[in-house]
Amino acid sequence: MTKTIGYRDWRWQALWWQHFFLLWSTINGQxxxxxxxxxxxxxxxxxxxxxxxxxxxxxxxxxxxLSSEAGExxxxxxAGxxxxxxxxxxxxxxxxxxxxSCILPLKIVTENPLQLHRIEVEIRDINDNSPIFSIEERSLKIAEFTATGSRFPLETAQDQDVGSNSVKSYTLSKDECFSLRIKELSGNRKVPELVIEKSLDREKQSVHLLLLEALDxxxxxxxxxxxxxxxxxxxNDNVPVFKKPFYNVTIHENNVAGSVIVKVEATDADEGVxxxxxxxxxxxxxxxxxxIFHLHSGTGDISLVGPLDYESNxxxxxxxxxxxxxxxxxxGHCRVQVTLIDINDNAPEIVLTSNPNPxxxxxxxxxxxxxxxxxxxxSGNNGKVTLKLxxxxxxxxxxxxxxxxxxxxxxxLDRESFSEYNIEITATDSGSxxxxxxxxxxxxxxxxxxxxPLFTQxxxxxxxxxxxxxxxxLYSVSASDLDFGENAKISYSILDSKxxxxxxxxxxxxxxxxxSIYSMHSFDYEKLKVFPIQVQAKDQGSPSLSSNxxxxxxxxxQNDNAPAVIYPSSAVLGSLSHQRMSRSAKVGHLVTKVTAVDADSGHNAWISYKLAEATDASLFTVNLYTGEVRTKRAASEQDDSSQRLLIEIKDDGEPMQSATVTVSIMLEDGLHEPILDLRQKTAEPSRKTGRITLYLILSLASxxxxxxxxxxxxAVKCMRNSSSSGSCCMRRSDCDNYKNPNRNMQIQLNTDGPIKYVEVLGGDMMSQSQSFRSCMSPMSSEYSDFTLIKPSSTTDFTEVISVLDASLPDSTWTFESQQVR
Incomplete structure (x- = not known):
């Protein structure tokens, strides 16, 4: 007993070491x-x-x-x-x-990066199942005097174990009339057969009780x-004998129910019943x-009554x-072996081992x-799968x-073109x-x-x-971004500039x-005419992107400036203008001239003069455009020696702005040549006035x-670029001329009613600049003069009053220079 136990311990140790060796083995990297x-x-x-x-x-x-293909x-x-x-x-x-062979395939999935490893676990059989017979008792009826050596197939035992743990042998309880023989079949199958060793005698023993034992x-x-x-x-002397003890039939698994797959046939030498x-x-x-199968008891036809499945059996x-x-x-007994031929009746399956990552x-x-x-x-070609994208x-x-x-x-990949792909994969087998x-x-x-981000313009x-x-x-700019989420969120800002x-x-x-762009205060056209704003649109991505x-x-x-009187100088200083005129003056005699300027531009600066009130309206007239006061008729002794004129000065804006000036004229006797005296006065100016006049003439010439x-x-540039540029007078290089001082020269020929003037602008509009304007009046050509004017809200006209006083009678030209600060 002790030896037996030691032997078993040695065998268990050998199995343990074998298991240990197999446990750590790897094959071809798998x-x-x-x-x-x-x-x-x-x-x-x-x-x-x-x-x-x-x-x-x-x-x-x-x-x-871990992912298992077995399902469980x-x-x-x-993890530790x-x-x-x-x-x-x-x-x-x-x-x-x-x-x-029993192998469980396992898949090991790791992320970052996504990888797949395959491992196999072989499950070895242990002897945990005993051989089992489907019936506990089998009844055989054997006629007496049956020939010695006759064989009767017995039921085979089933063992769920495989290999060496499956059924290996059978034993039969001792009986002198019977013995047991094992018949070897294909697939290493063993079938027990009961063999008559001695003639049976019913009279001696009518029933024999035997015990069949299966051993694994x-x-x-x-x-x-x-x-x-x-x-x-x-x-009953003769046993039915089959023509074939073994029938081998091969059929396709898709045979329909009711079809006959084989016919077994046996004969009996006896007669009658x-x-x-x-x-x-x-x-x-x-x-x-x-x-699955049906056997016709009379004909021996075996037909199908249920479906066949090659994949199951x-x-x-x-x-x-x-x-x-x-x-x-x-x-009599025979065996029928039905072998199935696989057909392509299973479509391939596609399994996602891991969910798709964004x-x-x-x-x-x-x-x-x-x-x-x-x-x-x-199986075979029917089970070979090809994937196609x-x-x-x-x-x-x-x-x-x-x-x-x-x-x-x-x-x-471009999310802006396709934010999601629905990828279609087709699996096709090689069946026919x-x-x-x-x-x-x-x-x-x-x-x-x-x-x-991209702006709309x-x-x-x-x-x-x-x-x-x-x-x-002021305005609302808008930009759009083709990206998504935070990458498409846009914030606007103004880039700093002067x-x-x-x-x-x-x-x-x-x-x-x-x-949306808002003004911080109101703007004055007379101080600022145009300015640029650099706007930047920036998204919230990382790193952020922007555009400008x-x-x-x-x-x-707007017509927000009333005309300002610059002559007569006394009117500028806020008092009446006193003028003298001889009673012997003829019709059309130039008495004086009222000159006003308007700080506005365009129509808002067009000035007209009108005689609003007069002591004698029939004696004097005021030119609508020049402001010249002339006689309408010759003065008489009956006319008052003191004439008072109220002249209204209006611009052409909307709403209209106006100013008034009062001129007092004294009619005197003995003033025969006032104009000559005035000319003489002009011819004998002070040294300072003459110097200024000389400077003005030189400036006008330059x-x-x-x-x-x-x-x-x-003009030459416009002619050369007329084919490619829509405008030649305002051609702009990269729209940045306002950034280049002293490179902006503009000549405008304007017509404000009967007044014609040429305006020359030089320098940067946004910085200090020079502006020169030459006005051509429709006055009589017999007089000419030049006048320096500074039309500004802060202009001090006192410096030019003396010049205007000296040059007024011969005034036909007016030259205007403006310094913007």
């Missing part, structure tokens, strides 16, 4: 473990992290997860140790049935038993076969019995998006191993005809800040009336959310020459 079935939960299978070359920290960082999770990964352990009871017989090859050996009751019958045969399935035929073995109707009944639109080529596997339950997608399939693929990027299936994998594209022109309300909206030496932010401010635009604000003139040269240059 990790394989081998464990017996029925292990307890938590049993260590192997150090998965070490075998895959992963550190313990990578198990958490790369989100290692028989294993799990100990990186070990593969048993998670649930493994029953090899339930998992793999009678298959000689496990350690320890397990057994199963069944009873055999042999009833000895009176003589003893020779009539009835066919039947053996008593131990399982119900699964009875639901590739072969069926049927035991047939032929009994005669004699007394006692005699029976992909950044700047992802490099070859970035793994998802892991895919394909399988087909058919629909055209037009920037993705491709990269083969991995054993019908596993990685879906990777193969081209440039081929079967296919499709799957659609949605892949989202993550936005990257690769588009800068490259630049904006805004026209704003002067004297507006501070805080009113306007007349002051930061533009003191003039306007912008709403950063909607791009320019808003040109043009101030529109400006005239400069204007003529500039006009000729602009």
């Amino acid at each position: 990790t394989r473990y081998s464990i017996p079935e029925e292990l307890k939960q938590g049993y260590l299978v192997g150090n998965l992290a070490k075998d895959l070359g992963l550190g313990l920290s990578e198990i958490f960082d790369r989100k290692l997860r 999770q028989y294993f799990s990964v100990d 140790k990186g070990e593969l352990v048993v998670n649930d009871r493994i029953d090899r017989e339930a998992l793999c049935g009678q298959s000689a 090859g496990g350690n320890p050996v397990k057994t199963g038993t069944t009873k055999i009751v042999v009833t000895v019958l009176d003589n 003893n020779g009539e045969i009835a066919y039947a399935f053996a008593e131990h035929t399982p119900q699964a076969l009875l639901s 590739q072969m069926h073995e049927i035991d047939i019995t032929a009994r005669d109707k004699g007394v006692p009944e005699m029976e 992909v950044r639109e700047d992802a490099a080529r070859g970035t793994v998006v998802a892991l895919i596997s394909a399988q087909d339950h058919d 629909a055209k037009g997608f920037p993705f491709s399939l990269k083969p991995s191993f054993s019908n596993n693929y990685a879906l990777v990027t193969s081209g440039a 005809p081929p079967l296919s299936s499709k799957i659609v994998i949605p892949v989202s594209i993550i936005d990257v800040n690769d588009n800068r 490259p630049f904006y022109n805004v026209y704003l009336k002067e004297n507006g309300v501070p805080g009113s909206i 306007v007349q030496g002051v930061s533009v932010s003191s003039y306007v401010y912008i709403n950063s959310d909607n791009g 635009t320019t808003v040109h604000v043009f101030i529109l003139d 400006v005239s020459v400069l204007s003529l040269v500039t006009f000729l240059i602009l």
Whole structure:
């Protein structure tokens, strides 16, 4: 007894070392473990992290997860140790049935980067099942005097274990009339047969009780038993004999129900009732076969009554019995083996091993998006699967191993063109005809800040009336961004620049959310006519992108300045203007001239003169455009010596602005040549006045020459560029002339009613500039003079009054120079 125990211990140690060796073995880089079935939960299978070359920290960082193709999770990964352990009871017989090899494929998925590892766990059979007979007792009826050596097939025992643990031998209880022989069949199958060793004598023993025992090859050996009751019958000499003891039939699995697959046939040498045969399935035929096959008892035709499935069972073995109707009944036996031929009746399946990851639109080529596997339950060419990706997608399939693929990027991605792809993958087998299936994998594209905001216009022109309300909206610029989310959120700002030496932010401010530009105060056209605003639109991406635009604000003139009288000088100083006139003056005699200017521009600066009140309205008239006061008739002795004129000066604006001046004229006797005296006075000016006049003449000559040269240059340029430029007088290089001082020269020939003038502008409009204006009056050509004027709200006219006083009688030309500060 002690020796037996020691021997068994030695065998268990040998098995343990064998298991240990197989447990750590890997084949061709593919990790394989081998464990017996029925292990307890938590049993260590192997150090998965070490075998895959992963550190313990990578198990958490790369989100290692386990996927089983068997459906149930028989294993799990100990995240703390990186070990593969048993998670649930493994029953090899339930998992793999009678298959000689039982391998569980597992998939290990790791992220960042996305990788797939395949491992295999071989489940070894243990002797945990005993041989079982389908019936506890088998009855045989054998006629007496049956020939010695006659054989009667007995029921085979079934053992769910495989290999050495399956049924290996049978034993029969001792009986002198019977013995047991084992018949070897294909597939290493063994069928017990009862052999008559001695003639039976019913009179001596009518019933024989036998015990059939089946033994497996496990350690320890397990057994199963069944009873055999042999009833000895009176003589029915001949047993039915089949023409073939073994029938081999090959059919396709798609044969329809009702079709006859084979016909068994037996004969009996007896006559009459003893020779009539009835066919039947053996008593131990399982119900699964009875639901598929039908045996006609009279003809021996075996037909189909249920569906065949090659994938479930590739072969069926049927035991047939032929009994005669004699007394006692005699029976013969045969076996029918039905082999199925696979047809392509299973479409391939596509399985997502991992859910598709969203992909950044700047992802490099070859970035793994998802892991895919394909399988087909058919065999041979019917089970060979080919995956194909629909055209037009920037993705491709990269083969991995054993019908596993990685879906990777193969081209440039642009979320603005396609924010999501529905990738269609088709799996097709190699059967005839081929079967296919499709799957659609949605892949989202993550936005990257690769588009800068774009304004609706490259630049904006805004026209704003002067004297507006501070805080009113000037304009709203708008930009759009093709990106998404934070990358498309836009904020607006004004870039710092100078306007007349002051930061533009003191003039306007912008709403950063909607791009609305507001004024900080009202604008005065006479001080500021145009200024640019540089607006920037910036998105919220990282890094942020931006673009700029320019808003040109043009101030529109309003009639907000009344005409200002600059002559007579006494009117400028706020008192009456006193003039003298001889009573002998003729009709049309020039008495005086009223001169006024308006700080506005255009129509708002057009001035007209009107005699509003007069002591004698029939004696004097005022020129509507020049302001000259002349006599309408000759003075008489009856006319009052003191004449008072109220002259109203109006501009052409809307609403109209006006001013008045009062002129007092004294009629005197003895003033024969007032004009000559005035001319004499003009001819004998003071030294200072003469010097100023000389300066004015030289300035006018210089400006005239400069204007003529500039006009000729602009005319030549306009003629050369007329084909490519819509305007020649205001051609602008990159729209930035206002930034280049002393390079802006403009000649304008304007007509304000009967008054004609040429205006020459030089320098930067936004900085200090010079402006010269030459006015041509429709006065009589017999007089001419030049007058320097500074039309500004702060102009001090006292410096030029003396010049005007000296030059008034001969005035036909007016030259105007303006210094803007």
